[in-house]
Amino acid sequence: xxxxxxxxxxxxxxxxxxxxxxxxxxxxxxxxxxxxxxxxxxxxxxxxxxxxxxxxxxxxxxxxxxxxxxxxxxxxxxxxxxxxxxxxxxxxxxxxxxxxxxxxxxxxxxxxxxxxxxxxxxxxxxxxxxxxxxxxxxxxxxxxxxxxxxxxxxxxxxxxxxxxxxxxxxxxxxxxxxxxxxxxxxxxxxxxxxxxxxxxxxxxxxxxxxxxxxxxxxxxxxxxxxxxxxxxxxxxxxxxxxxxxxxx
Numbered sequence: 001x002x003x004x005x006x007x008x009x010x011x012x013x014x015x016x017x018x019x020x021x022x023x024x025x026x027x028x029x030x031x032x033x034x035x036x037x038x039x040x041x042x043x044x045x046x047x048x049x050x051x052x053x054x055x056x057x058x059x060x061x062x063x064x065x066x067x068x069x070x071x072x073x074x075x076x077x078x079x080x081x082x083x084x085x086x087x088x089x090x091x092x093x094x095x096x097x098x099x100x101x102x103x104x105x106x107x108x109x110x111x112x113x114x115x116x117x118x119x120x121x122x123x124x125x126x127x128x129x130x131x132x133x134x135x136x137x138x139x140x141x142x143x144x145x146x147x148x149x150x151x152x153x154x155x156x157x158x159x160x161x162x163x164x165x166x167x168x169x170x171x172x173x174x175x176x177x178x179x180x181x182x183x184x185x186x187x188x189x190x191x192x193x194x195x196x197x198x199x200x201x202x203x204x205x206x207x208x209x210x211x212x213x214x215x216x217x218x219x220x221x222x223x224x225x226x227x228x229x230x231x232x233x234x235x236x237x238x239x240x241x242x243x244x245x246x247x248x
Contacts, residue, residue, distance in 0.1 A: 010050060011046065011050075012027075012036065012038065012046055015056055027046065030064065031043065032044060032046065033067055036056065036057070037059065040057075044111060044112045045112075070136055071134070071136070073229065073231070074091065074095065074131070074239040076129055076131075077094075077236045078127055080093075080126065082126075094238075099237055100238070100240065101234055121133045121134070122144055122223075122226055127220075128222065129236065130223030130224060130231060131226055131231040140242075143227075152200050152225075153202055153227075155198075155223050157196075157197060157221045158193055158221070159193060159194070159219060160217050161215050161217050168189070171185075171197075172184060172186065175214075185199035207221065228246075228248060229246060
């Protein structure tokens with residue numbers, strides 16, 4: 001192993017700054033923006049070590065613009081946990097270049113920095129599947145977290161059991177949760193075993209509790225929509241970027 005005293009490698013940011021030339025900060029922006037390759041391979045870490053004989057190139061059209069925050073829409077598979085906050089949950093392991101949907105994400109280039117500092121806005125139970133939203137944008141987080149009581153979410157819930165008399169009416173209005181009466185929501189049958197819930201300010205375990213109150217048990221649950229954004233054609237385990245024109 002080569003000792004540190006004879007190590008001839010340098011940080012990529014330093015090498016790029018000297019070869020362009022540009023400032024070290026500008027070099028870091030180029031690298032973090034996905035504009036720099038080493039021996040033909042994209043490298044996004046300014047601290048990566050490069051040897052003198054390695055070829056460092058800046059891509060044509062490279063820009064020093066700050067990378068804008070992104071919002072990510074994931075079709076979470078059932079069985080993947082996704083808790084609150086930046087906790088390295090298994091659902092985050094679905095986010096990568098290989099699981100980015102080929103269409104419908106506005107043509108954004110995937111960058112590793114898009115996975116930094118993500119906030120999970122509306123968690124799902126581990127056994128549930130469907131739309132999860134991760135964001136770097138404080139405006140999106142404020143909308144979906146601080147103003148959750150005004151953002152409607154849509155779920156399809158597979159149930160088993162016999163519903164109590166007047167059970168559907170009670171699901172729409174009349175049930176308590178955590179000792180407080182629930183506001184009116186919209187619940188309807190999709191078929192003999194499937195209910196559609198459309199509600200605002202949904203709390204963890206609320207839907208399961210409501211079903212239990214009317215004699216039903218939840219077999220499976222999938223979130224289809226948050227606000228005006230639906231999961232649409234995303235396959236289980238796939239994700240895409242929220243496009244610039246989309247609003248919750």
